[in-house]
Amino acid sequence: MEMYSLNFKDAAQLVKREDKAHRHFYHRYTGYQWGAAVHYDLCINSASYGIHESEELIIRVIKARLREDLQSIADRHLESVAKADAELLARRANAGEAEKPVIES
Numbered sequence: 001m002e003m004y005s006l007n008f009k010d011a012a013q014l015v016k017r018e019d020k021a022h023r024h025f026y027h028r029y030t031g032y033q034w035g036a037a038v039h040y041d042l043c044i045n046s047a048s049y050g051i052h053e054s055e056e057l058i059i060r061v062i063k064a065r066l067r068e069d070l071q072s073i074a075d076r077h078l079e080s081v082a083k084a085d086a087e088l089l090a091r092r093a094n095a096g097e098a099e100k101p102v103i104e105s
Helices: 008-030 046-094
Strands: none
Touching: none
8 A cells, every 4th residue: 555655445446456357367368267266276375374384385285296296207207218118129029139138247
């Protein structure tokens, strides 16, 4: 309010106008209802948790998501390596090459 030199009533009207503009913009470009919790990855009532606990909760969620993403990347990599190995063995078999033993040093 002080930043724009507005009294409480005018500030409340400004917030309503801005919220309406956000609602229309969001719906126009997504087709979804603005503010519907189903369209968010995480919703926190920071008034219930406080800033510090909300921050900690967000960090825990991000770390868990990163672990899941990294595990998914690792799994896809291992699958592609296994597929490439299987294709190589199939090509060797089709070419009449015997599987060469692995020599460990």
